[in-house]
Amino acid sequence: MQLDEAKNKFIQTWGALGSQWGINKTMAQIHALLIVSNNPLSMEDVMEELIISRGNASMNLRALMDWGIVYKEYKTGERKDFFTAEKDLDELAVKIAKERSRREIKPALKILKEVSSIDAKTSLEAGQFVNQTKKLYDFVLKADNMIDKVTEIKDNWVGRLLMKVMK
Amino acid sequence: MQLDEAKNKFIQTWGALGSQWGINKTMAQIHALLIVSNNPLSMEDVMEELIISRGNASMNLRALMDWGIVYKEYKTGERKDFFTAEKDLDELAVKIAKERSRREIKPALKILKEVSSIDAKTSLEAGQFVNQTKKLYDFVLKADNMIDKVTEIKDNWVGRLLMKVMK
DNA sequence: ATAATCTTTCAATATTTTTTGAAAGTTCGG
DNA sequence: CCGAACTTTCAAAAAATATTGAAAGATTAT
Structure with missing residues (x-):
């Protein structure tokens, strides 16, 4: 080629x-x-x-x-x-992740919080809906936070070691 | 609401x-x-x-x-x-990640390997191209492997502890 | 201030992607 | 084997998205 x-x-x-x-x-x-x-x-x-x-x-x-x-x-x-x-690939990944978080995940979290805040006591169905969307909210929030965690890790000693262990 | x-x-x-x-x-x-x-x-x-x-x-x-x-x-x-x-959100995330890896990342890796295998010695430009795409290959490969790592981690004791520390 | 060079904007157009719906396909009970 | 109940397929239509190109907008040199 x-x-x-x-x-x-x-x-x-x-x-x-x-x-x-x-x-x-x-x-x-x-x-x-x-x-x-x-x-x-x-x-x-x-x-x-x-x-x-x-x-x-x-x-x-x-x-x-x-x-x-x-x-x-x-x-x-x-x-x-x-x-x-940007040619530093770590930097590139962080920037993309942060931007997606800002543009997509944060707004989605806002809606998830909103819809999971309806009164759960009005019906069984409402209760289940709130339960399910709350779980989703927590999950997405956790996933979103990971982006920051990964950035932090790269900057500290223990973290870098850990990344190595993880291969 | x-x-x-x-x-x-x-x-x-x-x-x-x-x-x-x-x-x-x-x-x-x-x-x-x-x-x-x-x-x-x-x-x-x-x-x-x-x-x-x-x-x-x-x-x-x-x-x-x-x-x-x-x-x-x-x-x-x-x-x-x-x-x-699928309502287990961890399971959901793993499935989506695996499927994307299979459909998109793996094929992309194949191409990256291909294009980074041209003869680097033919010109300065070729050398730089190979250098850049090789870096990219390594990076994408590492990122792709993380998916598997995360799954493994969840399954072992030290890993779970680690995840907790990471908040 | 004017002209030259370069960039941005945006309505019109082209392309790509998604959706429809009716026909063909499948499965199963009798 | 037939027909009812349901699902899949796919060509045509609709909707969404990306691209063009020419005019308007900047910026700088003279």
Whole structure:
């Protein structure tokens, strides 16, 4: 396999993965492209490599920056903006996890709390509903907190050791 | 808030969450409905509650069963199939994680391995590409293995203690 | 202030995904 | 084997989502 072919395959695969995770294809592809680019790319570069429109490139680069996983860079003497991807993979994972938590899990928790707060005593059915949704609330809350825990762990001595033991 | 309103809100929210995670809305809604139903529901029941067509109900119930998070039940004397959701939340999380791993992560790993195996010596660029994608491969592999680790941990004494310490 | 260069916005269009519903398929009692 | 009860399939339609491209908006050099 040639470099070009490999690069392309990687970008396509990352794009497909993205859509399965609720991220749009182009966004994931731009991200992939930036990941394997050693130097910052301009919007023009991105458009050419992926054969997409200016508007599309602009919007998705913006979205990636909102996620905090792509950065703008300025080159002296150049008027264009250039872009690079977060390449520290731990950092990348943490940022994605935090952003998803903020955008999706937190709002869901709010609703879960709300619906599990109806009066459980009005009927057997209501009681069971409250019971079930409360459990769900606790579970999602616990899962959500894990994200922070993992970040903490990485920063302390015992934690790092533990991670090693866990292979 | 009344039970009906709460139930509906829960189903809608779960559905919206689902689509952000690459699961279709109806599938997530059916799942939500079954989660808060104390007794098994027939396809007819599901169609009525969610106001969806027979085909839609059939396909999505099938998909949920493929994920292993909804089960068919038979009632003696009844010809219809009835459905219940996995209600053990730990079990639910494990099943979802395993299925996603199988469907998405494993295939992605395969591609990553492939593209990171091109000859690194042909050019500087090729070398950097291989370096970057190899790192990615290792990272994704490690993350994927964590799923299994978490399952193991829950099953052993030290692990459970650890989980408690982690709050 | 004007022009040049570059970016963003957004209504229109294209693409992808989901849903429908009717026909075909299955299963089972008699 | 037939017919009733139920489920699955899948082509067509609808809905949701992504993409384009041209105009408007910025920003900087002259």
